[in-house]
Amino acid sequence: MFRYVDEYVRRKVNFQNCDPCELGLEKYVQRVVERLRDGIVPDDSEGEAPLMPIANRYKPIGSTAEVDFKTTRPCYATMKSHIDQVVPDNLVWESSSAFRLESSDAVQFYARNDHMGLTIPYEYMGIDHSYEPDFVVRLSNGVTVVLEIKGFEDDQTKAKHTAAKRWVEAVNNWGQLGAWAFHVCRNPQLLDKEMEYLARAESK
Numbered sequence: 001m002f003r004y005v006d007e008y009v010r011r012k013v014n015f016q017n018c019d020p021c022e023l024g025l026e027k028y029v030q031r032v033v034e035r036l037r038d039g040i041v042p043d044d045s046e047g048e049a050p051l052m053p054i055a056n057r058y059k060p061i062g063s064t065a066e067v068d069f070k071t072t073r074p075c076y077a078t079m080k081s082h083i084d085q086v087v088p089d090n091l092v093w094e095s096s097s098a099f100r101l102e103s104s105d106a107v108q109f110y111a112r113n114d115h116m117g118l119t120i121p122y123e124y125m126g127i128d129h130s131y132e133p134d135f136v137v138r139l140s141n142g143v144t145v146v147l148e149i150k151g152f153e154d155d156q157t158k159a160k161h162t163a164a165k166r167w168v169e170a171v172n173n174w175g176q177l178g179a180w181a182f183h184v185c186r187n188p189q190l191l192d193k194e195m196e197y198l199a200r201a202e203s204k
Contacts, residue, residue, distance in 0.1 A: 008036060030125050031155065038162045041169075051170040061177065062117055069115045078102065080109045087114055090149075094134060096188035097149050101137060104192040106199040110137040110147075122163030124156050131160040139199045143179045149191075150184055 009032070013023065022028065042048035055061075064082040075085040076095060080102050088094030094112070101110045112135055119130040135147040146164055150157060161184060168182045183198060185191050 004036060005032065008032065027125065034123060034125075034159065035162075038159075038166065041166075050173040051166060053167065053170040053174055055174075064111045064116060067111075067115050080107060081111050082109065083111050083114075086112045088112070089134075093149050093151070093188055097135065097147075097185065097191055100188060100191035101135065101195070104195045106140050106192070106195040108138045108140055110135055120160075120163050120167045122159050124159045129160075131163060133164060137195065139195065141199050143181055143198070144177065145195075145198060146180065146182045148182075148184045149188060151186055153184075 009023065013032075015022070023032075042050055044050065067083050071087050073087050075087050076098060078084060078086055078098070086094075086098045088098065098110075098112065101107050113133050116136070118136065119132050122129055122131050133146045134149045135145075137145040137147050139145060146168060148161070148164070153161075161182070164182045168180045171177055171180045181198065183194065185194055
């Protein structure tokens with residue numbers, strides 16, 4: 001384990017002229033531990049069990065059919081979503097994203113993850129959190145994409161995205177919901193092109 005930690009520090013840590021002993025502060029130790037832990041995956045070649053999701057035993061599979069809520073925020077009608085209105089958190093980014101999803105030929109249908117109950121657990125700085133991705137998108141090739149619209153990425157955002165990738169891997173190992181992927185869009189104006197690329201790439 002020391003070898004892995006030593007390699008991580010040498011390759012990934014920029015001390016920015018600070019004394020290396022600063023790395024011993026608890027918050028930095030916690031970050032290193034979390035990133036190393038999240039990077040550890042089962043070794044299939046050694047017969048280790050793959051990552052599997054921990055499903056709600058009373059309701060292992062969710063549905064958009066139960067999304068029903070009232071809001072005073074601006075809404076936008078949809079054609080490709082099972083939910084007839086999109087309620088964006090960010091009027092520019094998420095509205096633009098919904099428009100691109102509606103117009104993309106690579107998208108069969110999608111849903112804004114609002115009151116759907118899709119949360120991904122993750123740990124940051126020793127505290128448990130729940131991450132709610134922005135959209136769930138079904139591509140024309142049948143792949144379901146967990147889609148996040150994000151411009152700025154800090155350490156906590158990286159922890160969310162790492163957890164989402166592991167969650168998607170676990171869902172794919174489970175095999176009950178078809179093929180899934182995780183994608184972060186940093187420019188909504190390019191979202192339709194990114195969906196087309198994913199539809200082609202995931203088909204190969």
